[in-house]
Amino acid sequence: QIIADFSIKDSGMKILVESDLPSERGMGSSAAVATALVKALFDYFEIEINDELLNKYVTISETIAHGNPSGIDALVVKSDDPYEFKKNSYAHKLTLDLAGYLVLADTGQEGQTKEAIQAVAEYKEQNPEKFDQQYNQFIALIQQALQAIEKKDVPLLGVLMDTSQTILSDWGVSNEKLNLLVDTARENGAIGAKLT
16 A cells, blocks of 8 residues: 555565564554554655554554454554553553553463454343443443552552453453463462453
């Protein structure tokens, strides 16, 4: 798309991507690769890039990869800051100054987003009232987490992570390996654990 938009003659370029970020793990790997690639192409073709252009082409790439991306991955991979984010609504930068560590563990399994969405849809169809209650609880957990971050209440964040994981498990989003990692983390002193 960049070649077409800027009337660049296609010189038969071959692009090889190597990344240490595991793909399909909910960590923004595709957005990180897309951001790096777009910046590299603009640099190679000596075209000045700005945030608007970067967002445009990363969004094209993310749409190809995910169909209907939220935009959060594209936002955070180019920033050192965390965000409170709601698709098509807002992105507020957060100050994160907590006395604790966030440990990421990888099951080695690729994410199965379509299957997870289907599992949630089936759960919602079979348990509409319970789903609505849990969904509202999940939204409340987000607000409580934001307050806990502001108050630097790390133990409360742990509880909120655990509660989120329980809901996600009920919805069929978690799996045996993820549950094992969550349980192992808790058994070894983590104050909370959940999937990404």
